[in-house]
Amino acid sequence: MTPTQLQNVAEAADTIGQLLSQNDLAGASAVLTPLTVPEVVELVDRLGIEDAAIVYRLLTKGRALEVFEALSPGTQGDLVQALRNAEVTTLFAEMDPDDRVWLLDELPASVAPRLLRGLTRQERDLTSGMLGYPQDSIGRRMSPEFVTTHPQLTVAETMARVRGALDSAETVYTLPVTDRGRRVVGVVSLRDLMGATDDALIGDLMNGDPHIAVVSEDAETAARRTTDYGLLALPVVDGEDRLVGILTIDDAARILKQEESEDAARQGGVEPLRRSYLSTPISRLVRSRVVWLLVLAVGATLTVQVLDTFEATLAQMTVLALFVPLLIGTGGNTGNQAATTVTRSLALGEVAPRDVLKVLSREVRTGFCLGLLLGLLGFAIAGLVYEWHVGLVIGLTLVAVCTVAASVGGMMPLAARAIRVDPAVFSNPFITTFVDATGLVIYFLIAKAVLGI
Amino acid sequence: MTPTQLQNVAEAADTIGQLLSQNDLAGASAVLTPLTVPEVVELVDRLGIEDAAIVYRLLTKGRALEVFEALSPGTQGDLVQALRNAEVTTLFAEMDPDDRVWLLDELPASVAPRLLRGLTRQERDLTSGMLGYPQDSIGRRMSPEFVTTHPQLTVAETMARVRGALDSAETVYTLPVTDRGRRVVGVVSLRDLMGATDDALIGDLMNGDPHIAVVSEDAETAARRTTDYGLLALPVVDGEDRLVGILTIDDAARILKQEESEDAARQGGVEPLRRSYLSTPISRLVRSRVVWLLVLAVGATLTVQVLDTFEATLAQMTVLALFVPLLIGTGGNTGNQAATTVTRSLALGEVAPRDVLKVLSREVRTGFCLGLLLGLLGFAIAGLVYEWHVGLVIGLTLVAVCTVAASVGGMMPLAARAIRVDPAVFSNPFITTFVDATGLVIYFLIAKAVLGI
Known part of the structure; x- marks a missing residue:
């Protein structure tokens, strides 16, 4: 967004605040309609939580999900507590497992079981598995939705796997390479695959000494390693070196943003805020x-x-x-x-x-x-x-x-x-x-x- | 790296420090050989600049470049000043244009012309172009090496372009879509291309309302937008909306790391350090x-x-x-x-x-x-x-x-x-x-x- 757009958002937030105090929902909706998703996100970050919840309800269903996913976990947590059960259940079902765990970490423990019950069996298992890892560990922040390949597979076979997972996998640009025991033996990038012939073997293309995180490792340390080495994704393994998840660089940046905010706050003797300054x-x-x-x-x-x-x-x-x-x-x-x-x-x-x-x-x-x-x-x-x-x-x-x-x-x-x-x-x-x-x-x-x- | 590896690096650094003080280069080389590139990087961050320069010279040529690229710009700057001209010229020629500008920003202004003379005409033009943008602007941090496509091209035609640029482009995972006037009209991801049929048109696949940065924009703001929205790459345009570069998320994370370090230092009333604490x-x-x-x-x-x-x-x-x-x-x-x-x-x-x-x-x-x-x-x-x-x-x-x-x-x-x-x-x-x-x-x-x- 350009500075002009930010200025517009600030003005839109003031206008919507006034309209909502007069219960003019139609007026508020008219202000919202021309805004892009990032603009709505900025706007929500400037409103108190009651106003934010009303704005959220005024969005069309598709936009609402997009906006929700772009909000900080703290804001998501406050919003979920301000929305009705049915709305939250739908929203929760559509989230990615890692975003879901992040949100649960911001909610009172009593809310989790109710929300988990609303999921399909498979989604519930993925989410519960992550909740089993310690607080602040990378296990709670990784994504369990990854595509793997094997050293003895060809490029063509791997490409077919990638095509089959385009909709579900967190990333298809860096693929962990595992052996029969699901142990990570390397990583290969989609770029390398595209530069190779169809019958080349993954074992010959892969980087056999990749950066790896252990699932119990501190989330900040793993995230820092990901960005320091510009890795698009970092494989996460359990105690027996078996692949259990993947940390993408955008999630790493999100972890670091939260950690930096906490450090900056504590360095000044303040408890970190859950939400943005103006909306607190x-x-x-x-x-x-x-x-x-x-x-x-x-x-x-x-x-x-x-x-x-x-x-x-x-x-x-x-x-x-x-x-x-x-x-x-x-x-x-x-x-x-x-x-x-x-x-x-x-x-x-x-x-x-x-x-x-x-x-x-x-x-x-x-x-x-x-x-x-x-x-x-x-x-x-x-x-x-x-x-x-x-x-x-x-x-x-x-x-x-x-x-x-x-x-x-x-x-x-x-x-x-x-x-x-x-x-x-x-x-x-x-x-x-x-x-x-x-x-x-x-x-x-x-x-x-x-x-x- | 695991905590055990970090422990090893700390010990290796102490050992190498002692060996170098006794001028035992062979001994130091023997300690270095088994270390991975990330370990050498950590090690260099624990040594004073004279020792770091000797360690750098002890590395094989391929490893030396890899290590150099992973060092922070401040350390790169100090190292370049401790190395001989010929060594530096070779190194400089092998760097990416954006890394080169970052390094030049850390060096005395008088060094730049000499280093630029050592480049090929094309590389020099790319680098000088970036040096023309204001300090702290995203123009100095973006990469000028990108692949574009056009709305009227098909997926197959675009894939051919991507394959032709695998070695040179900063990223091939997010492609800016431009019109005949080089103006950005959208972005398309490689993931979207892979999910589409060969004869599908880019115009039908692209996101026509992408995030964009203007070349004079503050680097931190553009980087923050990139990570906040988890964009793998952000197109950068000039004053007439023409594409001039691309900011990848790993470079965005690097910009933010430096900015956060500066903010943390100044919040405590300290000027930011150029290098790591132990090596200063x-x-x-x-x-x-x-x-x-x-x-x-x-x-x-x-x-x-x-x-x-x-x-x-x-x-x-x-x-x-x-x-x-x-x-x-x-x-x-x-x-x-x-x-x-x-x-x-x-x-x-x-x-x-x-x-x-x-x-x-x-x-x-x-x-x-x-x-x-x-x-x-x-x-x-x-x-x-x-x-x-x-x-x-x-x-x-x-x-x-x-x-x-x-x-x-x-x-x-x-x-x-x-x-x-x-x-x-x-x-x-x-x-x-x-x-x-x-x-x-x-x-x-x-x-x-x-x-x-």
């Missing part, structure tokens, strides 16, 4: 933030206690109070920087918990360099403006705080990953709060030592 | 952080000045100093939360600068709710522990600070986008620093009013 009610925005804000505020009472302990020192030298925000702010920033870099590297698979000592050594050195630089500046400026004793306290504190903050900031994401928590959960605000209290203790200890109070 | 020298880590840290520290001297202004008040009531970190910390967190949510929504195209009033209204309300909640708690606790006047000051300050912080945090990313700066640049640390100073002014004004000092 204020009450949900508040809920997505309040828990972390409270946790952090409770953590911050530590700083009150630290300052309370040193109140006598403070009363004696009020000038020390002036630098508190600057010092803890700098500590927090240094910690954030380290945490941000390491969290991203973890997400990209560049570092792992086993690299803990390497990371620690790098962050100690980086933090020390940064602290030295800022500390010299702080010493000079505070020394000139106030007095050189104060300058010395500020300078030394900056060196110590930056070193500690970078080390803690770099270690936290690794510690989180080691105990199997999302590294982004020990988010920047969390580190800031921790570093704040530590920084204050360091500050006052140095002040007492240097100033002899 | 400490001096570069320091450089990636020091500028922002200095800017923020200079910004934070505002807080020293604010506190200096109110020093008399502070000296009179030292208890006020105890809450400074808690209050400004909470303000900073609230601002971060809002900025994080809005920055991500902007990146996903869910909101745009024109939605400024909607966002402001949502953030004022959200911030006020959060402030009210925390304020009541703060009032009760500070009132009980210290005295109720102090509690009132803390409570009122929290309400005001949270409201202001959420509003500022929500507005900043939109303001940045409006003036065409990366919204993530006005990053969380930036907002924290701004909110710190504002929060202190609010705090002391409320304190003076309530306490009558």
Whole structure:
């Protein structure tokens, strides 16, 4: 969509919001009719869920399914809960098995059995099989609808298989090659098949050392591998190397989008939103933030206690109070920087918990360099403006705080990953709060030592 | 790669690092030989650039090209600068035009003419054409090597075209359909072609309302559209709707990976790294952080000045100093939360600068709710522990600070986008620093009013 179209969608959303508040369904329908499917999707992402459900009902049946499939799983979940049972059952039956599992993951557990009962036996088995794999594993995100070929088949025989599966298979552009025991022995691309003679054997054409995922593997890791190597599809195997599914690159991109959104949110101390920002009610925005804000505020009472302990020192030298925000702010920033870099590297698979000592050594050195630089500046400026004793306290504190903050900031994401928590959960605000209290203790200890109070 | 393989790569990297420090090239080569291409890529991402260049030279020629193509553009850039001219010229000639432009974007401008001279006339024209499009536009990231078909051609005729372009085209799975004026009138998938009879006309099979990008469009926006709609390829047209290139989904995923890395880095107040964390020298880590840290520290001297202004008040009531970190910390967190949510929504195209009033209204309300909640708690606790006047000051300050912080945090990313700066640049640390100073002014004004000092 072009910027002009986006502008139109924004205006259409406002108009439809007004029309619906006046119960003018015919008017709303007239606004909807000229919009393309992607435009309707954008529009739904700008409406509250009640309005979105009405818009959905105003669509013709074919368009409704197309729109539904293009919505994010979170929006699908909210929409399903706003629609009637009969509507949902029809919709659910028409979805692909992987999209169905994704949707079920967004719904209360009690809804699943009812929806599954509405499926044909075969569809139900495919879907239930996927639901058996662990949360966040690639088993729940792969597609169980694939076409395979065998090393001893010819290109012509394989092409016939492909033609027979055009309507059902998730992809026909990358085919896993399996042996008699359903074990993956290679992959072959449709492009390779088209470039070969009809009687060429798959065994001679295939890539015999393909990328593969194990069904219990973390979905994000498998998705990242798929996009990193530009694989159109990644075969997924069970514990005995038998093919059980395939992850296509578009599904990989969808997984990564959701993971990136979660990481970005947690890095800022927010719970990820289920739906788009504009369509999320204020009450949900508040809920997505309040828990972390409270946790952090409770953590911050530590700083009150630290300052309370040193109140006598403070009363004696009020000038020390002036630098508190600057010092803890700098500590927090240094910690954030380290945490941000390491969290991203973890997400990209560049570092792992086993690299803990390497990371620690790098962050100690980086933090020390940064602290030295800022500390010299702080010493000079505070020394000139106030007095050189104060300058010395500020300078030394900056060196110590930056070193500690970078080390803690770099270690936290690794510690989180080691105990199997999302590294982004020990988010920047969390580190800031921790570093704040530590920084204050360091500050006052140095002040007492240097100033002899 | 499985976790075991990653473990092996980490160990291999350590071993190779040691062997190279002893100049034992034969030993290093022996460690490299059994590794697969993806393993070598991971290994290179763990080595400093000098070691990486030696490893690269130890690879056989075919493997070297495969490894190079799988490296990130930043690593490619560093590697090219560490290799000899002749090696680079050969490498450059074998790359695809889009990968070549990506690499040139990572190199000093002076290098480009020399490298371009080493290409054949046709390859040079393709590459130079792309270099003519603006920085960050999809024109620099698309592939100019595509196969097209026409509405009046049959399936058999189109298949013949596809077979003729198997080796050169970026993709053969999605074909743009163009008219006589090279204007895009639809797209058709190879899957559709395979399901049709040989004499069917493309005009009857094609999707006549396809997603399209304009060549000057922002690369991230076009890439996001490609993955959001699971398009295997997106046609790119010039100002007169004529086809000039195609963006494949794997290239779209690569663009998004880079953009996400940049956003994550800037959200934490760090300049994005060119290479992986472990392969980046400490001096570069320091450089990636020091500028922002200095800017923020200079910004934070505002807080020293604010506190200096109110020093008399502070000296009179030292208890006020105890809450400074808690209050400004909470303000900073609230601002971060809002900025994080809005920055991500902007990146996903869910909101745009024109939605400024909607966002402001949502953030004022959200911030006020959060402030009210925390304020009541703060009032009760500070009132009980210290005295109720102090509690009132803390409570009122929290309400005001949270409201202001959420509003500022929500507005900043939109303001940045409006003036065409990366919204993530006005990053969380930036907002924290701004909110710190504002929060202190609010705090002391409320304190003076309530306490009558």
